[in-house]
Amino acid sequence: MITQVDNPILEIHDLIVSYDQSPVLWNVDLSLPSGKLIGILGPNGAGKSTLIKAIMGLVKPSSGYVKIFDKTLEQVRSRISYVPQRESVDWNFPASVLDVVMMGTYGKLGLFKRPGKKEKDIALSCLDQVGMMSFVNRQISELSGGQQQRVFIARALAQEADLYLMDEPFAGVDMSTETAIFHLLQEMTAQGKTVIVVHHDIHSAMNYFDWMIMLNLHLVASGPNEKVMSEELLRKTYGGKLNLLTKVTDIIKQKDFNPLKN
Amino acid sequence: MMTFDQNAFLIILTASLIAISCGLLGVFMMLRKMSMTGDAISHAVLPGIVIGFFVSGSQRGLEVIIGAGILGIIATLVIDWLRQKARVQLDASIGITFTLLFAIGIILINLLAYKVDLDQECVLYGEIAYLPIDLWISDSGFNFGPRITYLAVLNVTLVVAFITLLFKELSLTSFDENFSTVIGLPTKGINLALMSMVSYTTVSSFEAVGAILVVALLVVPPATAFLWTKKLMPLIQLTSALGIFIAITGYYCAYLVDSSIAGMMVAVSGVLFLGTVIIKGKKSNFTFELPWKKSRLALEDKTL
Numbered sequence: 001m002i003t004q005v006d007n008p009i010l011e012i013h014d015l016i017v018s019y020d021q022s023p024v025l026w027n028v029d030l031s032l033p034s035g036k037l038i039g040i041l042g043p044n045g046a047g048k049s050t051l052i053k054a055i056m057g058l059v060k061p062s063s064g065y066v067k068i069f070d071k072t073l074e075q076v077r078s079r080i081s082y083v084p085q086r087e088s089v090d091w092n093f094p095a096s097v098l099d100v101v102m103m104g105t106y107g108k109l110g111l112f113k114r115p116g117k118k119e120k121d122i123a124l125s126c127l128d129q130v131g132m133m134s135f136v137n138r139q140i141s142e143l144s145g146g147q148q149q150r151v152f153i154a155r156a157l158a159q160e161a162d163l164y165l166m167d168e169p170f171a172g173v174d175m176s177t178e179t180a181i182f183h184l185l186q187e188m189t190a191q192g193k194t195v196i197v198v199h200h201d202i203h204s205a206m207n208y209f210d211w212m213i214m215l216n217l218h219l220v221a222s223g224p225n226e227k228v229m230s231e232e233l234l235r236k237t238y239g240g241k242l243n244l245l246t247k248v249t250d251i252i253k254q255k256d257f258n259p260l261k262n
Numbered sequence: 263m264m265t266f267d268q269n270a271f272l273i274i275l276t277a278s279l280i281a282i283s284c285g286l287l288g289v290f291m292m293l294r295k296m297s298m299t300g301d302a303i304s305h306a307v308l309p310g311i312v313i314g315f316f317v318s319g320s321q322r323g324l325e326v327i328i329g330a331g332i333l334g335i336i337a338t339l340v341i342d343w344l345r346q347k348a349r350v351q352l353d354a355s356i357g358i359t360f361t362l363l364f365a366i367g368i369i370l371i372n373l374l375a376y377k378v379d380l381d382q383e384c385v386l387y388g389e390i391a392y393l394p395i396d397l398w399i400s401d402s403g404f405n406f407g408p409r410i411t412y413l414a415v416l417n418v419t420l421v422v423a424f425i426t427l428l429f430k431e432l433s434l435t436s437f438d439e440n441f442s443t444v445i446g447l448p449t450k451g452i453n454l455a456l457m458s459m460v461s462y463t464t465v466s467s468f469e470a471v472g473a474i475l476v477v478a479l480l481v482v483p484p485a486t487a488f489l490w491t492k493k494l495m496p497l498i499q500l501t502s503a504l505g506i507f508i509a510i511t512g513y514y515c516a517y518l519v520d521s522s523i524a525g526m527m528v529a530v531s532g533v534l535f536l537g538t539v540i541i542k543g544k545k546s547n548f549t550f551e552l553p554w555k556k557s558r559l560a561l562e563d564k565t566l
Contacts, residue, residue, distance in 0.1 A: 020349075056444050077446040084440055093293060093437045094494040103434050107445030112427055139492045159445065 001233055002030060003223035008070075009034035009163060009194050010055065015064035017047070017054050023062070024050050026218040032211065034162075037189045038196045039209035043238050046216045048198045049085065052167050056082050068163065078108055081161035083152050085168050091148055097135045100151050101127055104158025119158075126157035129184060145172040153181065164188070164195045170204075182208045202234065269394040272408055274513050277390055277527060279414035280467045281505030283421045284479035287460050289501050290425075292484040293436040298353065299341060300480040302360035303457060304464040304473045306337035308367025311465060316374050327465050334461020335454055337363055388472030390523045396469075410470050417466040424459050425498075428452060433494060471524040478528040483508065486535045489542045504534065 008031035017025040025047040032038055040048045053059045055066050057073050069076050081104075101123040102115050109115060127133055130150040135143070140151065149169055156164055170178050185195045186208065199205050205212065212228045214220040214237040221228040221237070291300045307330035314329030337359050344355035390410070398409040406412070425432065431452050434442045443449045464476050471479065487500040512527030519526075 058440055058443065077444075080444075082441060082444045084438065088440060089438045090295075092492075094488070094492050094497050095433065095437060096493070099433075099494070100437070103430075103437070103441070104445075106430055106434055106442075106447065109430075111431065111447070115430065141492055155441075 001221040001223055001228055001230075002219060003227065004031045005033045007034075008032055009068070010196070011067040011070070012051075012055070013065050013067070015051075015054060015066065016062045017050050017059055018062050024217065025054065025061075025215075028064070028215075028219045030213065030219060030222040032194070032196070032213075032222075034194045035189055035192050036194060036210040037185055037208060038194065038211040038213065039205045040196065040198045040213045040215060041200070041202065041205055041237065042215035042220075044200075046237075048215055049167050051213075051215065052082075052165050052196070052198055055165060056080070078159075079162045081156040081159040081164045083156045083164070083166040083169055086145065086148050086152060086171060091143065092141045095140055097127065097132060097138050097140060097143070097151055098123055100140055101154045101158050104155040107159060122160070123154070123158050126154040127151075129157060130154045131180065146174055146177040149173050150177070150181070153184070162193055164193060166195065166197045168198050168200070170197075170199060170201065178204065270513065270517075272411055273390055273393055273523065274509050276393055276408070276411045276414045276470060277509035277513065277523065278506040279411075279418045280470055280476075281479050281483065281509050281527070282502045283414070283418045283463050284467065284476060285483040285501040285505045286421050286425055286498060287456070287463060288480035288484040289487075289498055290432050290436055290456060291460065291480060292488065293433075297481045297485075298356050299338065299457070300460050301477045302341060302356045303334045303337050303460050304468075304476045304480070305360045306363035307331075307333045307461050307464055308364050308473070309333055309370055310367075310461075311468075312367055312370040312374065316370075327462060330465035331458050331461045333363065334457055334464070338454065338457040387522070388468055388470050388475065388524055390470040393470065413466050414470070417463055421459060421463060424455070428455070432456065471527070475524045475528050478531060479505070479508075482528070482531040482535050486531070486538050489535075489538045504531070508534070 010032040012028055012030050015025060015028040016023055024045075028051065040051060042048050050059060054061050055068070055073075066073065068080060073080075098120070102119055104126070105115055105119040105122055109119065124133075124136070127136060130153050132147065132150050132154060135147060135151075140148065143151065149172070153166070153169060156166070169181060173181070182204070185197070188195055189210070197209075199209075206225070206229055209225050211223065212225050213222045214228060214233055216237050216239060221233045288297070288300065291297050310329035310331070310333030311326055312329075314326035317329070318325035320326075340359045341352075341355050344350040344358065345352050348355075350358070393408045393410050396409050398406040398412060400406065431442070431447055434447065435449050435452050439449055442452075460480070464473060467476050467479075483501045483504040484497070487497050487504055491497050491500055508527050508531045511530045513523055515521075515530060516523040516526035
């Protein structure tokens with residue numbers, strides 16, 4: 001169940017990524033529409049983060065290519081924003097919340113130039129959007145997990161991009177923060193931005209995403225939420241993970257979700 | 263009996279400058295979790311020094327610094343390559359790389375011994391006490407003063423300029439390397455530039471304090487300062503202040519017991535670090551148990 005679109009914002013063609021000769025992504029071939037909130041779903045080790053990293057050029061694909069806005073990554077770097085996994089950095093680093101969010105503006109600033117008033121204003125307005133205004137001068141080592149996640153999202157906002165790639169922004173985040181962040185992401189897509197999120201919670205995925213990518217080493221599905229959210233595809237994605245699968249079935253039953261109805 | 267004369271002043275000044283240069287670079291090495299890479303570089307530059315010495319015929323030539331700089335970068339690249347391509351753990355790849363390069367340096371010294379007035383002792387230990395008699399005398403016979411002091415002034419100027427110019431890049435690449443690559447900053451280039459500065463500083467300082475003690479100045483003052491502050495600018499300032507304090511105290515301690523100045527400087531910094539750990543260890547345990555502080559943070563979380 002793979003829906004291709006015309007004039008895609010992101011096009012991935014026959015992508016294969018391997019670590020140490022063992023492939024972690026097989027023949028991923030998809031195209032994504034712009035202005036949508038897009039979720040990447042799949043079990044642990046399905047290659048979700050690898051897909052994001054391959055799009056951002058952080059891992060080299062064995063074959064295939066990625067095109068963004070119909071151009072190569074190098075040509076459009078300033079229009080893409082990235083939220084890495086929270087655990088990928090050491091939060092003991094001596095920086096304030098404002099320092100970290102300002103880092104989002106460094107790409108446009110270029111080498112040697114110091115961030116000034118304009119960059120500070122951008123950073124402050126981004127902190128406001130994620131509701132972290134009262135933490136501006138707090139050291140990042142003193143933040144909770146959910147606050148760290150908001151800081152990372154604010155830093156991505158400060159890049160003022162058109163396409164946002166977020167790797168597990170909801171990991172270790174409580175329900176109210178998750179809802180708040182989802183509303184923020186929906187506002188962003190309403191303004192025409194495209195947001196791609198690696199996610200693992202099927203329940204909230206059904207509620208919030210417009211488009212869904214299901215991944216388990218190979219691409220299981222890519223298409224509008226209502227078309228791909230079926231028990232069959234979820235079973236294919238989550239494979240032998242029976243425990244999880246029962247939970248999924250329960251959720252689908254609870255929601256009285258029937259893909260054939262539509 | 264404490265004395266303060268011109269020689270004492272020059273030695274303390276030079277030692278402070280070296281400690282500041284090393285400390286400033288050391289802060290970023292520490293934040294990158296690369297303190298031991300600094301150690302590796304300070305040893306791996308030996309073959310570069312020998313080759314540079316052999317080519318230029320003098321210990322003071324520019325060739326020596328260039329040779330050492332190249333070897334420092336080679337060491338960094340080999341460590342990176344071993345870690346990423348050969349899948350060797352970081353500590354193992356550091357151990358393999360710098361011992362190998364250092365051994366090559368020692369073999370070269372022995373092979374070229376008849377041509378090169380250089381021995382392992384000089385590179386490893388250095389002796390800042392000889393500074394006042396190692397003068398820079400121009401061809402016309404004018405005496406400019408101690409040569410190593412000039413080297414230290416030049417070194418600290420370049421290090422400060424480097425860090426001022428690349429402050430935002432250095433902090434971003436230290437905090438989040440992937441992100442800096444993604445937004446298009448030359449992450450690898452900045453990393454190599456920092457490693458070159460460390461190599462250059464090592465060579466510039468080895469006559470005065472030796473390669474082993476350079477490592478101590480790279481690692482200990484930043485580590486001590488980081489226990490006191492969690493902000494970057496105060497961290498840098500405190501590291502520099504500690505460098506000056508270590509130089510002064512080290513000089514007078516060495517004077518009192520008539521021992522090596524560089525050795526005493528490192529001993530002083532070690533004692534400072536230990537003292538900090540003991541004080542801070544108690545204190546942080548104490549704050550850790552403050553229940554109202556925890557609940558205040560939790561409360562702020564809830565209001566979000």
